[in-house]
Structure formats: structure tokens, C-alpha cells
Amino acid sequence: MNPENDRSGDRPTRRQLLGATGSVLLSSAAGCLDDDSGAISFPLSVRLEVDADNTDRLAWTAAIAQVMEQTGYFDVEIEQYELDDFLERIFQPKYATKGNVPFLSISGTFNPESYCDPLHGTENQGQCCNLNGLGYDELDAMIDRARFGTEVVDDPALRARRYDEIWRELAEFRGSSVITYITEEYVRNTDVRGFSPYPFVEGTLEYALYSPADRVLTWIDRNADGATGDEWSAHRSGGTLRYGMDANVESFDPPYSTDIYSTSVQSLLFESLTTLDAEGNVFPWLARGYELVDVQDVDRRAYEPYMRPVPTDDEGVLEFDGEADVQAIVVHPDDDRIADEEVRVLTPADAADAVEAGVYGMQYRYELHEGVTFHNGEELTADHVVATAKRYENSDVAAQTFDSVLHVEAVDEYVVDIYAQVPDAEAERELPSFRIHTLEQAELPPNGIDPLQDTPPIGTGPYEFETFADERYFRARKTDDYWLERKGIDALEWYDGPESFPAGPVIDEIDVEIISSDSTRSAALQNDEIDLTFGLVSSTLEEYEDDDGYVVDSIQGGGYQFFQYPVTVEPWDDARLRRAVNHLVPRARIVEEVLDGWGEPAWTMLPKIARETGTADYEALEADLREKNAFDTAAAIELIETVIDDRGYDSNVQ
Amino acid sequence: MTLRRYVLRRILLIVPVLVGVSMLTFALVSLTPGDPVSRMVAQNPSVTAAEEAQLRAQYGLDGPVWQQYLTWLGNVATGDFGVVYGTDRPVSAVVGRRLPETVALGVFGWLFAVGIAIPTGIYAAVRKGSVGDTVSRVFALSGVSIPNFWLGLVFVLVFVLWAGWWDVRPPREPLTHPETLWHLVLPGVTIGTATCASIMRVLRTSMAEELNEEYVTAARAKGLPERQIVWKHALRNALSAVVTVVATLTAGIVAGAVVVEVVFSWPGLGRELVEAIHGHEINLVVAITLLTAVTVVVCNLLADIIYAVLDPRIRYD
Structure with a gap:
């Protein structure tokens, strides 16, 4: 027992x-207890x-x-x-x-x-x-x-x-x-059909709206009349999903966002080379396919000949001579940024030299779909991937990005190589995580993608930015020319599901309401002002579960x-x-x-x-x-x- | 000293007051543990101590506090209040966007408070001991005692969920739109209730005292109509006390906005301040605090001027 x-x-x-x-x-x-209480x-x-x-x-x-x-x-x-x-x-x-x-x-x-x-x-x-x-x-x-x-x-x-x-x-x-x-509980009214949460809050909107890998599709049925079936084949197109979030969208700039709320909203607008299902399996997305070209048994000391000495201050801040904001791709594993006065550093330029000389841990090759367009009509090419990777340097997410990425290089217009620093069993998931920018956006300064400063986000995603009121709401509408809808779901070569599964999300508009107070958000749900929310305190979930008008989805x-x-x-x-x-x-x-x-x-x-x-x-x-x-x-x-x-x-x- | 010179002197005094307030706020925010970088790092387990220091240097947060303050002060002197670290948005633009929302909420709350408190306070003083007086005293006591966040939640429950007269969320219309003005009622009443109760209590007491004065007895003996005695003579004198509390309570309305804006999802400066404090956005915190300080100073100045209008005998040294 x-x-x-x-x-x-x-x-x-x-x-x-x-x-x-x-x-x-x-x-x-x-x-208070005395920390130094002796015996x-x-x-x-x-x-x-x-x-x-x-x-x-x-x-x-x-x-x-x-x-x-x-x-x-x-x-x-x-x-x-x-x-x-x-x-x-x-x-x-x-x-x-x-x-x-x-x-x-x-x-x-x-x-x-x-x-x-x-x-x-x-x-x-x-x-x-x-x-x-x-x-x-x-x-x-x-x-x-x-x-x-x-x-x-x-x-x-x-x-x-x-x-x-x-x-x-x-x-x-x-x-x-x-x-x-940790479990996440989502509460929705019964107008929201087909919804399936993702294990991470920041991925739920993107995943639930459309995930062909798991045949997940969310749709709105305002005349559900008590119907509760969530099988995607019963879906209807159109409508607006009103999503209640408890915090503001602080940033629309992917490399300058570390909070789940901003990331969540960005996932509607921007896309990456690959996508993940709910179990973490990797599927090509903007890339038509990818392959592991080469693996070499190296550790980070292998880059020593390409590294340059860089002085550091007492706190480990690298002081590049006359160069501001240079990304340290690799710091020599035998050097200590805090203890040593100088450390050996591999910069992006040095990394390119190392790759050219054939020193790298892994080489992944991604072949892009042709004809993928951004919301402004620009066509996606390998240059976009390279420019995006460049923008991730010295960004707020640089630490986790350049924990594995060594170098990104265009092979031709539609083929790009991403190199890993060392043989890494996580590389397949970690390397292609950049959210691809337009060339113009890739040149913007930090936090430059900001609708409040007249530079709205432009991605290849199924939704286009429409409007944002700081601390109040964000609205995205479905783009008229989503690349996957144009190409058809068969363009996803790995997809082996029914042909009738849509080639994109079916909801026309996503309204994100920012309501910080849990009780106010719960009231908005009950007052039919939002359709779906999460993060309500556990004591209120029971009431929603007992009410036929709501569904509580829980996921570990x-x-x-x-x-x-x-x-x-x-x-x-x-x-x-x-x-x-x-x-x-x-x-x-x-x-x-x-x-x-x-x-x-x-x-x-x-x-x-x-x-x-x-x-x-x-x-x-x-x-x-x-x-x-x-x-x-x-x-x-x-x-x-x-x-x-x-x-x-x-x-x-x- | 003439009123004009007094006002001029008070206006000049605003400058050192604001410098003092900014210095104090800057020091207090700096003394609290953490900064925008530490918050960023807390969400990102893969950042090492050296990388954290690098980020801090990038944001200019690595110098001593006095140095950061002097840089800030120098920039403010040229009209640059800095940027919000997390978004690089100019602080002045963020405050400018939110200010009208909070002003509207404050004005609505203030009008509600004064509009209800003055007639009710007069009524309670004139009909002392009546049922109406008792009811107004109970209201005043409750209004002062009930925390505004709780009152707000009760309003949401009763008027939004049960009665369905309002939406929880503010409409997406401009502030002057009738729908937005209608939406202001609940948060406005919530924010104004405590102020209303306080003014009511003060006015009732001071009015009752005035009505017992000899000049009121004399006026009655001369056969002046009661309405004229109350509204023209007693009220004018009783208002001096009220003006003092109104000035103080206006600052309370600004402070109350912090909580009420969260409960009603009202996108004003109060909510922004809470977020800024949590995010250690020092530029934003200091800017909003300065604005609050200006409001308080100006309200007090206005109170002094109104004093002079209400009672020409008052002299300023």
C-alpha cells in the first residue's frame, strides 16, 4: 500500500x-533564526x-x-x-x-x-x-x-x-x-471546438490553432447548440477567437523576448525552419526537408586556433577592442571569464573561418520551400535565414541560441547550412529555432520590431499583425495569401494524414485580451467577453468543470x-x-x-x-x-x- | 505677500521638490534587489554570471547608482526621460499614452466624489439625527472602511456578472466615446467612493459647526430664507475645511488608480506603475512618480488659491 x-x-x-x-x-x-547559530x-x-x-x-x-x-x-x-x-x-x-x-x-x-x-x-x-x-x-x-x-x-x-x-x-x-x-489548465467556453493545449504555454496558440503533425485544429462554432465533439472533420471556417492572457505582450521582436506571452503571440506571425509536435518530434516547416550532413568528434577546444584573446573585467564582461556588441560564440572551456583577465573567444567571423577550414561539430542542411512569402510579399530565401541568425547575436536570447549554434551559411538561394559547435543530440531541435525575419527587419536595432514605433512584425505565419493597444489587446487576422494554403498540405512531404485536413488554421481573427487580474479574467470568461483563458487559480477550476457551458483542458x-x-x-x-x-x-x-x-x-x-x-x-x-x-x-x-x-x-x- | 507672488514662489519651489522626489525614488528603486537584467535572466536558465554582467553593461546598468542618476538627470534636463529597458520604447511616449486614461478615471472619480459628497454632507448637517443623516453616516463609514479592490470585485460580480449592465473589459473606443464613458462608471465610482465618504464626513462636521455659529443665528433672526443661509453663508465657510481634504484626497485618487486599474483592466498609469515596479523599470517608475508628485503639488497649490477666493481674509507669508 x-x-x-x-x-x-x-x-x-x-x-x-x-x-x-x-x-x-x-x-x-x-x-528570525540565526544563520550562524553555532553547534x-x-x-x-x-x-x-x-x-x-x-x-x-x-x-x-x-x-x-x-x-x-x-x-x-x-x-x-x-x-x-x-x-x-x-x-x-x-x-x-x-x-x-x-x-x-x-x-x-x-x-x-x-x-x-x-x-x-x-x-x-x-x-x-x-x-x-x-x-x-x-x-x-x-x-x-x-x-x-x-x-x-x-x-x-x-x-x-x-x-x-x-x-x-x-x-x-x-x-x-x-x-x-x-x-x-507543473500542469497547465485552460478553460474555454463550448464555442471553442477542437482545442488541444500544448505542454508549454508559449506554444499553445500556434499548436492548438493548427498542427497537422498531430491533426489538431481549433475552430469557432457560435451555434454549437451543445455539440461538444472535437473531431477536426466537423470544423467550420471563420470567426474570431478571443483569448484571455494575464500579462502584456511586451515585445513583438522574437530575439528580444524572453516572456511566454510575447513568444505566444509571435508564434502566430513568425515561423521557423522546423516545427514540433506535442511530443517534441521535429518536422520540417519553412524547410521542405533537412538532413544531417556531417558529424565530427570535436569538443570546443578544437576552435582554439581560430579564437582571439579578449580582455574581461572583474564581472566577466568581454571588452572587445573598438568593437561593440560582438557575440561570443564560444569561450575557451579552459578559460574563466570572471577569474581570468583575458579569455580566448570565438567570434562569428572566427566561426566562419573555422567552418571554412572544416572544423565544426555538426552540419545540418535545410532546403527551403520555394514560393514562401512574408506578409509584405517578400519571398523567403536562404539569405533571410542568415540575416535572422545574425540578428540573434547579442540579443536577449543569444545565450541559449549560441549554446549550440556555431555558424549559419547560405549554400544557394534555397539551401542553408546550420553548424553546431559540437556533436549534440539536441541539435535537431535546437539549431533551427530562429523565427525568420524579412531582410529589412533583420537590420533593425534591438527591440526594433515594435508596432508602437511604426515597425509592425512581418513574418511568414498564417496570421498578420492588425492592431495592438499596449496592456489592452492585440488582434491578428488571417493572411489572404498563406504560403501553405497556396501550396496545399501535400507540400508537407512528411504529412501522411487525410487530404481533407486544412492547409492552415481556419479561424479568421485572433483577439488577445490582456487582463492581468485572475478574477477579472474569470469574470470576462463568464460574461462571454473571452472564449478561452489559462492560469486561473485551482480553486475556481472545479466550478468550470461542473458547468456544461465550459471545458477545462489540463496538460502536464x-x-x-x-x-x-x-x-x-x-x-x-x-x-x-x-x-x-x-x-x-x-x-x-x-x-x-x-x-x-x-x-x-x-x-x-x-x-x-x-x-x-x-x-x-x-x-x-x-x-x-x-x-x-x-x-x-x-x-x-x-x-x-x-x-x-x-x-x-x-x-x-x- | 500678494497671492500672485506666493503662487510664483510655490511654482519655483516645484523644481527642488521634483529633484528631491526623483532622487528619492531613484534611490529606493535602486535599493530594491534586482534590475531588468536579473528579471530577464530569471526566465532564462542558460545565462551564465558573465553573460548576465555583459547584458548589464549593454544596458548601462553596471555603473554606481549616483552615476546612473546623474546621467538620468542630465537627460531629463534635455527632455529625455529615457527608454523602457525591456522594449526600448521612450518613457515619455508610454506615459503619454496612458496619462489620458488615468486622468479620465481620476476626473470621473473626483466628480462622483464631490457631486455626491457635497449635497449629502449638507443634507446630513442640516437634518442632523434624521434617518437620512444616519444612512449617510453609515455610507461614509463604509466608504472609508472598504478597500477599493474589494469594492471593485463586488461591483464586477453584481453589475457585470449578475446584472449584465457592463462589460468586464473596457471598450476599444476613444475616451470620449459614449461607450467608454459608460464603462468609466464602475471604476470611477470604485475609485471615488472612499474620497466621497471622507469629504462627506468632513463637510457634515464643518457644516454643522457653521450652522451653530452666531452669524447664522443672526441671519435667521433677520429672517433670511434657510436655503440662502445654508448655501450662501454657511457652506462657503464650511468649504474651507473641505478644500484641504479634497487636495489631499486627489492624491489618494491617483494612488487608488493603481489597484482599481488592475481590477477593471483599465489601461492607465497605475497599472503601468505596478508593471514597471515588478520589472524594475527605473526610468518609468521615476517618471510616473514625478507625475504623481506634480499632481499633488499642483492640487495643494490650487487648494491655497481656492482658500483665498473662499476667504479673502487669508494672507500668505
Whole structure:
């Protein structure tokens, strides 16, 4: 029997879980703990830190705190911070030495590495999200070996097995505890038909409106008369989808956008060389097809002959002589931007030289569809891809872009090569992620694509920009000359579905309403002012689910809620103590009682969407790790007692 | 000192006041942890510490605060309030776009407050102890006690969801369009209620005091009509106290807009300020704060001028 399903014993009740917020917070008001309190003794003083903006997170932090206190081995204090203050506080290298336990969430991608490296990679110390200053060289090497190198590029099964080793190692080491997977809940009225959410909020609009890979198509039926079928063959064309978002569209400039709301809207207007289905499989899009031309067994040191020395300041800022804003494609792995006065850097010009000399990790070749046009009538060519890549240099997303991209080069008018720095098992997904600009837009300064400054976004996407009122609304209308509709769905050579599936989205207009308050957005939905929204608090979802006029779609996203142990601070440097606390996390009950069932307990660090490449056998992995994550106070107490005895700590626990 | 010289002196004093306010705001925002780059980095796990520093240098956020302030002040002297870091949009353009929305909301709230408070306050003072007076006191007490965000949500529930008289979202029409003006009613009443209640309480008290003065007894003894006594003599004197609170409460309306604009999705400066603070957009925060400071200073100045009109005996030193 799962101990969490046993209603007897020391399992927390619903009342206790929900009541914990008040009681633990009340106890926290009594005073601050002293970080430097000297000798270790039990009950151990522990400070859990959390942002106050997230009600659900606050509730389960309190629930875990209460369970810890109930064992008698911990005196727990919860400290709340405003989100920005919290992030600023925890993203400091010295935070790792404070001995506190931060609670937060992380969003990843289809790449399994995004669920282990940010929290555990040594390079991320003081950044999101290696908050406990973990410097575990062997683990770093394991994470690298699972993504980079010809072995894993050639053998996906080997890659999956290497990730399995990582998840098991992380469960043993226990630098952090995952609590629940992030789920996204969308609420729509029944006029919206066929809607299917994407695992990432920023991809949902694009995906739900039209995804031939998954035969997903959303349409509007204002005369649905109670019909609820979502089979695409019943679709109708036309209408306006009114989409409620809780934050502004800050930018229409793809390389200068890091928020999900801007990215979400941009996906209607701009397109990339490839597209992904809901499982992360890659399909050619603006590219008619692509192939992996060459893989070479190199690491980043191979670029040493092409690198130039560049001085750095105390904070690691590169000071190019007389050149402003030069993108550092690769910094020599043996150099340290902060510690060294000068580092060796590969610039875009140097990268071109290296490629010309035949030094690169991978070469992908993309053949573009001919006759693809932008909304201004300009025809897409390889030059657009090269110019777009150039504009991504030194942009707000340069770090993740040039984490893998080495160089982009036009081969002829409709063929373009993208080179990766090293053999990279994620290259197929990561390399072609640029949202292609017109040549004129590619020359614009940072944030230059901005309708409020008379330079509206122009892409190849199925929707054209129509109007935008800052903080109020955005409207896009379907373009009259969408390239795929002109060519027909057969132009997608990989497509093997019914011929009658439309060659583009069928909704005429997308109205995005920006309504920041959750309750106001919910009221707008009930008042039939919007058709679809997300991000409503979990306590309101039940009402919508019970109402025949609405549909709630829930999907497990790419991320999880977690907390981290201060592994470099005594007594948390003892893995047994960390494992003990992990046994005090009532995951299933948190989902059931705090989230009202709108969530999923996380038994591993691997969300569903990354399991294809992130494990050889998820069921076996979960079976193994579930036991290590079981809610088990007896096991926890036994481990704590062992730590106390072995390390000779004082204990006043009865 | 003549009123004209006094007003001139007060106008000149605005400059050091605004410099002080900008300095304080700049310091306070800088003291809070984080900046636009740290927010950007929080959304992007792959940025290293060195790359974060590089971004900070790119945005000119790497210098000491005093240096950043002096640069800002120098630019402001030439009419350049800087740009919003996240979008590179000029701050003056952002504020200019939002200002009319907040002014409309504030004016509506203010007119509602004064329009309701003055007749009701007079009525309550004249009919002291009556049922109407009791009702107005309950309203005044409730109005002062109820937080405006809660009142806003109740209005949304009752008048939008239950009665269906308004939409939740503001219309996409210009401010002068009847539909937009109609939409202003709920947020305007929400923002004006507390002010209305405060004015009502002050006016009732001061009016009641005036009505007990000897000159009112004398006027009554002379046989002047009660309407003339109340509206021409007592009210004019009672208004001096009201003018003081109206000036202060106008600043309260500006502050109240921060919450009310969020509840009613009203795209004004209050909502922009909240977003700017969250995003550590220092240029925008300082610009909006300065504008608020100007509003408060001007309101106080106007109050002083109105004092002089209401009571010519007042002299300014």
C-alpha cells in the first residue's frame, strides 16, 4: 500500500494541510533564526523560503513545514518574499552558504537536460537554478555525456540509458526534492471546438490553432447548440477567437523576448525552419526537408586556433577592442571569464573561418520551400535565414541560441547550412529555432520590431499583425495569401494524414485580451467577453468543470515544483538527512488537498514530455524512484537518528 | 505677500521638490534587489554570471547608482526621460499614452466624489439625527472602511456578472466615446467612493459647526430664507475645511488608480506603475512618480488659491 493512501497513522489530513499555512506562518512571526547559530542540535532550525505571489506554492511549503515539525526533529520557519526580491535573493552565489531551503519551480523543454542541468550543473552556480552551490564534477560529466558527443548522437538508446543513470544518481545524492509536475489548465467556453493545449504555454496558440503533425485544429462554432465533439472533420471556417492572457505582450521582436506571452503571440506571425509536435518530434516547416550532413568528434577546444584573446573585467564582461556588441560564440572551456583577465573567444567571423577550414561539430542542411512569402510579399530565401541568425547575436536570447549554434551559411538561394559547435543530440531541435525575419527587419536595432514605433512584425505565419493597444489587446487576422494554403498540405512531404485536413488554421481573427487580474479574467470568461483563458487559480477550476457551458483542458507541462537543500552547509551536507526530509514530502496529498486534484505528484525529475529521449524505460525508473520518494515518516526518523548518532549531534528530541 | 507672488514662489519651489522626489525614488528603486537584467535572466536558465554582467553593461546598468542618476538627470534636463529597458520604447511616449486614461478615471472619480459628497454632507448637517443623516453616516463609514479592490470585485460580480449592465473589459473606443464613458462608471465610482465618504464626513462636521455659529443665528433672526443661509453663508465657510481634504484626497485618487486599474483592466498609469515596479523599470517608475508628485503639488497649490477666493481674509507669508 502506498503510505500516502493510508488514512491512519501520521499522514497529514486535509485540515492539517490547509491549516498548516496559517499555523506555520504564525510561528514564523515569532522571530528570525540565526544563520550562524553555532553547534548543530536537534530539533534543527530550518528556514524554508518561498515567494508570496504563488498561493498554491505557499500552501504546500507550509504543508511540508508542518510535517517536518510534527516529527519533532525540526523547528521550521517560513520566510516569504515578493517574487522579484526572492529571485534576486536566491540567484546569488553566496545564497548557497546561508543554509536555507528555497522553494520554486522550473520550466524546461523537450530536452531532458533542462530538468537536471539547471539545478545541478556547476556552471549554473548563483544562477537559475543551482541555488545550493552544487559543484559535483562527476555529475557534470554525466550530464554532458548524455547530450554531447558522437556516441549519443548516433545512439539515442545509449543517450536514454545515460539519463537513467543521472536520475538515479540524483535520487541518491538528493540535492533537491521535486514535489509536483507543473500542469497547465485552460478553460474555454463550448464555442471553442477542437482545442488541444500544448505542454508549454508559449506554444499553445500556434499548436492548438493548427498542427497537422498531430491533426489538431481549433475552430469557432457560435451555434454549437451543445455539440461538444472535437473531431477536426466537423470544423467550420471563420470567426474570431478571443483569448484571455494575464500579462502584456511586451515585445513583438522574437530575439528580444524572453516572456511566454510575447513568444505566444509571435508564434502566430513568425515561423521557423522546423516545427514540433506535442511530443517534441521535429518536422520540417519553412524547410521542405533537412538532413544531417556531417558529424565530427570535436569538443570546443578544437576552435582554439581560430579564437582571439579578449580582455574581461572583474564581472566577466568581454571588452572587445573598438568593437561593440560582438557575440561570443564560444569561450575557451579552459578559460574563466570572471577569474581570468583575458579569455580566448570565438567570434562569428572566427566561426566562419573555422567552418571554412572544416572544423565544426555538426552540419545540418535545410532546403527551403520555394514560393514562401512574408506578409509584405517578400519571398523567403536562404539569405533571410542568415540575416535572422545574425540578428540573434547579442540579443536577449543569444545565450541559449549560441549554446549550440556555431555558424549559419547560405549554400544557394534555397539551401542553408546550420553548424553546431559540437556533436549534440539536441541539435535537431535546437539549431533551427530562429523565427525568420524579412531582410529589412533583420537590420533593425534591438527591440526594433515594435508596432508602437511604426515597425509592425512581418513574418511568414498564417496570421498578420492588425492592431495592438499596449496592456489592452492585440488582434491578428488571417493572411489572404498563406504560403501553405497556396501550396496545399501535400507540400508537407512528411504529412501522411487525410487530404481533407486544412492547409492552415481556419479561424479568421485572433483577439488577445490582456487582463492581468485572475478574477477579472474569470469574470470576462463568464460574461462571454473571452472564449478561452489559462492560469486561473485551482480553486475556481472545479466550478468550470461542473458547468456544461465550459471545458477545462489540463496538460502536464514541462516543469516541476521543487525545493533545494543547502548541500554545502552542515548538517545538510549529509545525504541521509536530505533523504530523510524527502520522505516527509506528502506529494500525493498535496495534489489532492492543496491543488484540488489539478496537478500530478512528481516521483522523478523527468516530466512526461521529455521521457522519449530522457529514459530507456520510464516505468522501471518510476518504480525505482517512487520508493525513494515515498512519504514515510518512520524511514525519515530512522535516517535522522542515524545522522545524529554518527555525527554526534546534540538532540533534545523526545 | 500678494497671492500672485506666493503662487510664483510655490511654482519655483516645484523644481527642488521634483529633484528631491526623483532622487528619492531613484534611490529606493535602486535599493530594491534586482534590475531588468536579473528579471530577464530569471526566465532564462542558460545565462551564465558573465553573460548576465555583459547584458548589464549593454544596458548601462553596471555603473554606481549616483552615476546612473546623474546621467538620468542630465537627460531629463534635455527632455529625455529615457527608454523602457525591456522594449526600448521612450518613457515619455508610454506615459503619454496612458496619462489620458488615468486622468479620465481620476476626473470621473473626483466628480462622483464631490457631486455626491457635497449635497449629502449638507443634507446630513442640516437634518442632523434624521434617518437620512444616519444612512449617510453609515455610507461614509463604509466608504472609508472598504478597500477599493474589494469594492471593485463586488461591483464586477453584481453589475457585470449578475446584472449584465457592463462589460468586464473596457471598450476599444476613444475616451470620449459614449461607450467608454459608460464603462468609466464602475471604476470611477470604485475609485471615488472612499474620497466621497471622507469629504462627506468632513463637510457634515464643518457644516454643522457653521450652522451653530452666531452669524447664522443672526441671519435667521433677520429672517433670511434657510436655503440662502445654508448655501450662501454657511457652506462657503464650511468649504474651507473641505478644500484641504479634497487636495489631499486627489492624491489618494491617483494612488487608488493603481489597484482599481488592475481590477477593471483599465489601461492607465497605475497599472503601468505596478508593471514597471515588478520589472524594475527605473526610468518609468521615476517618471510616473514625478507625475504623481506634480499632481499633488499642483492640487495643494490650487487648494491655497481656492482658500483665498473662499476667504479673502487669508494672507500668505
